[in-house]
Amino acid sequence: xxxxxxxxxxxxxxxxxxxxxxxxxRDLEKAAxxxxxxxxxxETEANWRALAKLALETQNVYVAEHCYGALGNxxxxxxxxxxxxxxx
Numbered sequence: 001x002x003x004x005x006x007x008x009x010x011x012x013x014x015x016x017x018x019x020x021x022x023x024x025x026r027d028l029e030k031a032a033x034x035x036x037x038x039x040x041x042x043e044t045e046a047n048w049r050a051l052a053k054l055a056l057e058t059q060n061v062y063v064a065e066h067c068y069g070a071l072g073n074x075x076x077x078x079x080x081x082x083x084x085x086x087x088x
Contacts, residue, residue, distance in 0.1 A: 019047060028055050028063040035070065045071065061087070 015038060022031035031051050038044050052067035065080035 023051070023054065026054075026058065028058070028060050032063055032066050032070075040070070 015034065019031055019034045022028075022034060028051065035044055035047055035051065040048075048067050048071050052064050052071070055061070055064035055067060061080050061083050065077050065084060068076040068080065
């Protein structure tokens, strides 16, 4: 059991490091891919929100729409989808 906890903690550290590097590099698509690979919980929800905020600040509506969809915020995701359709 102790080994399982250590393995989980190591995986979580790797996740945080990779996500942090992607954000620092402003590679929002990679940050979203990293979050996609993990289940939604309190920690990842906070990361999705941070990524959504950064995506909106940098006017990356594609990633912002993806974030709000992952968070289950249908209204914001639909609004951003309408903007994306107007852009394309």
